[in-house]
Amino acid sequence: MTSILDLIGETPLVAVTRLDTGPCQLFLKLESQNPSGSIKDRPARAMIEAAEADGRLKPGGMIVEATAGNTGLGLAFVGAQKGYRTVLVVPDKMSREKILHARAMGAEVILTRSDVGKGHPDYYQDLAADITQRAKGAIYINQFENPANPHAHETATAPELLRQMNNDIDAVVVGVGSGGTLTGVGRFMKAASPKTKMILADPVGSVLAPLVKTGQMTEAGSWAVEGIGEDFVPPNCDLSLVKEAYSIPDPESFVAARDLLRVEGVFGGSSSGTLLAAALRYCRAQSTPKRVVSFICDSGAKYLSKVFNDAYLAQEGFLGVEKSGKVRDLVVAPRDKGGAVEVRPQDNLRTVFARMRAADVSQMPVMDGDRIVGLVDESDLLAALLTLGESRAFSRPVSDVMVTRLETISADAPIRDLVPLFRKDFVAIVMEDDRFLGLVTRIDLINHFRTAMQ
Numbered sequence: 001m002t003s004i005l006d007l008i009g010e011t012p013l014v015a016v017t018r019l020d021t022g023p024c025q026l027f028l029k030l031e032s033q034n035p036s037g038s039i040k041d042r043p044a045r046a047m048i049e050a051a052e053a054d055g056r057l058k059p060g061g062m063i064v065e066a067t068a069g070n071t072g073l074g075l076a077f078v079g080a081q082k083g084y085r086t087v088l089v090v091p092d093k094m095s096r097e098k099i100l101h102a103r104a105m106g107a108e109v110i111l112t113r114s115d116v117g118k119g120h121p122d123y124y125q126d127l128a129a130d131i132t133q134r135a136k137g138a139i140y141i142n143q144f145e146n147p148a149n150p151h152a153h154e155t156a157t158a159p160e161l162l163r164q165m166n167n168d169i170d171a172v173v174v175g176v177g178s179g180g181t182l183t184g185v186g187r188f189m190k191a192a193s194p195k196t197k198m199i200l201a202d203p204v205g206s207v208l209a210p211l212v213k214t215g216q217m218t219e220a221g222s223w224a225v226e227g228i229g230e231d232f233v234p235p236n237c238d239l240s241l242v243k244e245a246y247s248i249p250d251p252e253s254f255v256a257a258r259d260l261l262r263v264e265g266v267f268g269g270s271s272s273g274t275l276l277a278a279a280l281r282y283c284r285a286q287s288t289p290k291r292v293v294s295f296i297c298d299s300g301a302k303y304l305s306k307v308f309n310d311a312y313l314a315q316e317g318f319l320g321v322e323k324s325g326k327v328r329d330l331v332v333a334p335r336d337k338g339g340a341v342e343v344r345p346q347d348n349l350r351t352v353f354a355r356m357r358a359a360d361v362s363q364m365p366v367m368d369g370d371r372i373v374g375l376v377d378e379s380d381l382l383a384a385l386l387t388l389g390e391s392r393a394f395s396r397p398v399s400d401v402m403v404t405r406l407e408t409i410s411a412d413a414p415i416r417d418l419v420p421l422f423r424k425d426f427v428a429i430v431m432e433d434d435r436f437l438g439l440v441t442r443i444d445l446i447n448h449f450r451t452a453m454q
Helices: 041-053 070-082 096-104 124-134 148-164 180-192 208-214 250-264 270-285 310-316 349-359 378-388 415-423 442-452
Strands: 013-015 025-030 062-066 085-091 108-112 138-140 171-174 197-203 242-248 291-296 363-368 371-377 408-410 428-432 435-440
Touching: 025 270, 041 070, 041 148, 062 070, 062 124, 070 085, 070 096, 085 096, 085 124, 096 108, 108 124, 124 138, 148 180, 171 180, 171 270, 180 197, 197 208, 197 270, 208 242, 242 250, 242 270, 250 270, 270 291, 310 442, 349 363, 349 378, 363 435, 371 378, 408 415, 415 428, 415 442
Parallel strands: 025 291, 062 085, 062 138, 085 108, 171 197, 171 291, 197 242, 408 428
Antiparallel strands: 013 025, 363 371, 428 435
């Protein structure tokens, strides 16, 4: 090895041994083991080196890309090693971990809207193209049309996979973001292993699986899974290579990713959950044994705030909990499930601040054993600091500043009963009989209305 870039590829293959795969053997290629943590390191290096070779990318140049995350991380990683400035335009549904990772590698991240389509100036691909035109020495990598993207998989990923599987693969389950993996692996298998079927795993809301199944272009919906699924057919995506397609709902993808970690010990992200869910559906539908392969596209470490966060899943309605239409539905961190972040009356304000910051909350219940005795929020902390000064305020106990006039509401009250509380500027303290269940805020109510519209 001469550089970190030489660690791209030759990722390990692991068998699924504990999940139900029907009569089939299922293997997962751990692309999360690439240096920046995803399969996208492969095309990122290939696309940058192709641009260097044809003279479009010169020393000191600038790389611009529209990405849902991992291609951007791969480009930031390779670009940093080669001395290029990298600008990434990403939709605002991208996980916080990916954004922080990209910025840590020196990339500039520009967030744009995820609720607009191709042709809108704020659509991430259109915005990236516009930035490229306005910046001197910049190139738009454009993974969706760049031929070096599928070529990287055709010449490296696919032959590596076939060799690891001892030249015996019945099906490969892939997702489509740009289409590079499907097209590159599919082209290679068509020539080198004609029996190998390409199976598409697609989020519900994407237009790709319906197009494969019906031949009709449907209207795109929305989905929470990152990195795969599209509202158009990318030029790099050869859907003629697909033999079967599965549309996987977000909750099934998230549950599959969590089960994969809990049962098999493999830590994959949301798109890996989609691929696994589709692979399991395919395997269980077979009547004869098959050797099936899919990918762990990236690490679950990039989705700790989403896929592996119970509060996020509850907010999105992904936990499969039946809705009652009552206030209890809006408590995303129930105390009896260990989700509540709280303090005691004797804790000092430094502890309050630390817990607020760590949990990204602006208010907390003050608990004396199992009894709620107060509420403390960021305005209480600020008032103490302005009155007493930093040195004295942070050492004061919570009991000195907490609000003790508490407005409670029954967990079984209708959701509309929250509105009068919020109009009075109260936080709703939800009680189940005489037991504190949790807090409900305005944003929880807003989220309830948002998810009800989906």
